[in-house]
Amino acid sequence: MRQNLVDIHFAAEAVADIERALDTLDARLTELSALTPRQRQRITKMGNTSRGFCLRALQAAQQHAGLMPRDFDLDGCTRDLEAMDQLRPWRLRIAHLHQRLADTETALGSDVMTSTLAIYAVLKAVGAREGVDEQLRLLGARFARPRRRADRASTPSPEGRPSDE
Numbered sequence: 001m002r003q004n005l006v007d008i009h010f011a012a013e014a015v016a017d018i019e020r021a022l023d024t025l026d027a028r029l030t031e032l033s034a035l036t037p038r039q040r041q042r043i044t045k046m047g048n049t050s051r052g053f054c055l056r057a058l059q060a061a062q063q064h065a066g067l068m069p070r071d072f073d074l075d076g077c078t079r080d081l082e083a084m085d086q087l088r089p090w091r092l093r094i095a096h097l098h099q100r101l102a103d104t105e106t107a108l109g110s111d112v113m114t115s116t117l118a119i120y121a122v123l124k125a126v127g128a129r130e131g132v133d134e135q136l137r138l139l140g141a142r143f144a145r146p147r148r149r150a151d152r153a154s155t156p157s158p159e160g161r162p163s164d165e
Contacts, residue, residue, distance in 0.1 A: 003114040005107035054081065
């Protein structure tokens, strides 16, 4: 079975450009947060439908600033909303790029796996005559199934007693 879902090669100059671009992103986005799984689970989240509520609440707080507690950081909340509005299109672009990277990696892996399975099949068919027994044994280990505990227990040990692994 022949397959070639993807056929790409990155020239050294392209690799260097991509690495520089990633370095630039890392350097420019140092203020990004990294939440723990527990934090991600527990924090209050703002979904797409909540944006209108947040805008109206911020407008109300600005109109009635005297009602807000003195330590309420209205400017900080406004900056957070503006930063979120800047991040969202970048996140969407990066998510799309991430999906294309993942799909390409999957397709390349499939191409390689399909080709190497064909190699294995050829070696199995003609290998005994060509002296590739050791390579076949090593390649065949990929498909070896772990022995079940019951199988191991009933297998006699070198001393002739059932194994108790």
